[in-house]
Amino acid sequence: MSEDRTPCCVPNRSRTRGFRRKADGGGPGRYNRRVTPPVNARRSVPSERATPMHHRRTLTLLLGGLLPAALLLQVGASSARADGDASGAAGVDARARVLGTQIETTADHQPSGPDWGHAVGVVDAPYDAVLKIVTDYERYDEFMPHFKQARVLSRRGDNALVYMEASILKNAATLWAQLKVKALPGRGTTRIVDAKMQKGNMDQFHAVWELTPVDGGKRTLVDFRIVVEPDLPLPNALFSSENKKAATKTIKALRKRALGTAVARR
Helix, strand or coil: CCCCCCCCCCCCHHHHCCEEECCCCCCCCCEEECCCCCCCCCCCCCCCCCCCHHHHHHHHHHHHHHHHHHHHHHHHHHHHHHHHHHHHHHHHHHHHHHHCCCCEEEEECCCCCCCEEEEEEEECCCHHHHHHHHCCHHHHHHCCCCEEEEEEEEEECCEEEEEEEEEECCCCEEEEEEEEEEEECCCCCCEEEEEEEEEECEEEEEEEEEEEEECCCCEEEEEEEEEEEECCCCCHHHHHHHHHHHHHHHHHHHHHHHHHHHHHHC
């Protein structure tokens, strides 16, 4: 038998692979672990898609705080809109009570050309009925002051192309125009209908209706503005006066039309 001559005090190399003696005076026989990865081991590369746990906790906390805040903002905005609509309706009702049966008429100045005629009054008819009259363009010649003819050339919803003829100066002159009529976004419950000349024998023709329901839609506040500038050698002051009169006459004519329509339905 061969005798094992390996000294008992010398550690077996196979058992001490990966160890090294401390260089800082740690004392004999004391070793620190030195990790030596295998040659063929694959280095672990963190995935780009992996999200560290503390990041996930942070996102959870942020979302947990932001979502309730967003809901509160949305509820607050909805409440503010509702309060604004309620206050707006109350303001319109109050103004209608102040006006009563009167028609408030003014002249709106513009930098060039004649002034706009501007009239505001309450029509004692439901909002839907008044809106139907205002958007029935082909029947304007049946109730609008000075209109002799109205014909719809094309239409899509409340937007239309309308041909009109009107007489002025006690039928001394006839005006014609092709109008582009369109519905515009209004404030709150107000509905706007805008009619503007595209071509005709005038320098300018523009009319704007603003309809707002009053008393929950049982009555209608009507704001009407019009400016007509014929191509005639006359002073703008004359046209401004006629525009102001035309605005007042239009509110009166709309009242009469709405009353006649209500009687016809009975």
